[in-house]
Amino acid sequence: MAPLIDAGSRFIIVDDSPGTIAIDHPAFRVYNWEDRKRMLGELDEWFPRRNGACRDFGFYVAWHEADHDEIIIALDDDCEVTSHEFAAEVTAALDSAARPVLGEGLRHLNILDLYEGTPDNLFPRGFPYEYRGAYRRASANGKVHSDAPVFNLGLWTDAFDVNGIDKINGPQWRWPEVDLAISNAAIAPGALVSVCSMNMQFRRKVTPAVYQLPMHVPVLPHWMIDRYGDIWGGFILKMLVDRAGETLTVGGPMIGHRKAGDMQRNIWQEHIAHMVNLEAIDLFGRAADAVAPADYLMMMSEFTENMTELSETINGMLRPYLDHLVPCLRAWCKALN
Secondary structure, three states: HHHHHHOOOOOEEEEOOOOOOOOOOOOOOEEEEHHHHHHHHHHHHOOOOOHHHHHHHHHHHHHHHHOOOOOEEEEOOOOEOOOOOOOHOOOOOOOEEEEEEEOOOOOOOOHHEEOOOOOOOOOOOOOHHOOOOOOOOOOOOOEEEEEOOEEEEEEEEEEEEOOOHHHOOOOOOEOOOOOOOOOEOOOOOOOOOOOOOOOEEHOOOOOOOOHOOOOEEEEOOOEEEOOHHHHHHHHHHHHHHHHHOEEEEEEEEEEEOOOOHHHHHHHHHHHHHHHHHHHHHHHHHHHHHHHOOOOOOHHHHHHHHHHHHOOOOOOHHHHHHHHHHHHHHHHHHHHOO
């Protein structure tokens, strides 16, 4: 984190426990479960914990404390900032610049297409299996976009973020030394990407839409919906960014992702979400399509109410998940207000 410390960044550490992390540095503030309860009150019950979506609390703190034009960076604890110029690269990623446009005519764009020398059949976590067979690697088509994005998804070296089951019989997924063939690209309106949340940079104003959905929610005996909090949240984010007429980009600056989760556990966690992925995307799309362009908190609030109505029409394995999700969305919007 030295490049960010040297740049004067302020750090919010989400200690997803009763209190196990202690950092003695003036730039760092650690928040544990007791802090959450004190700050959120009754809403704390509906903020995710014990999984990656616990970062929602960090976003809540940043939303209330950040300056209007401040950049928010989200990094996972198993990631390493490897570039000494990382802070400047983040600023550049969110500035106006000429970028190629990827994903025109696609519903799902493989973010791993930006890498140089990686195989065509390597897909990120959450990329629907139904779209893989006929997929062809995307490339820049000459169209250029120059507006400043509101959100940039930074990529990674070393342990690529792929589905657990893809590690069994898929292509090489660890790339310690790898470069980007396309350093940064704007994602075309209508195209969705897997927003694997270990390295994200965004403007404060889009924070309400950078919601990580609650996970580890039981839907069948011994089966959960899990490990899709950032993926489904990212689909919603992109839909709302499109509704606002703004831009989401993917590419650098990269970080080093050093840790690979337990493969067998990841396979179990992801299984049900794979099965209902397209159904969930369709539902999110219907809720987002009915949202009027506005500021992101207003759009997220309207999206939540649309989800409330649509969830009544859903049965099967997705229904118990939605019964849990809707109160969480309402608590998120209320906390930001």
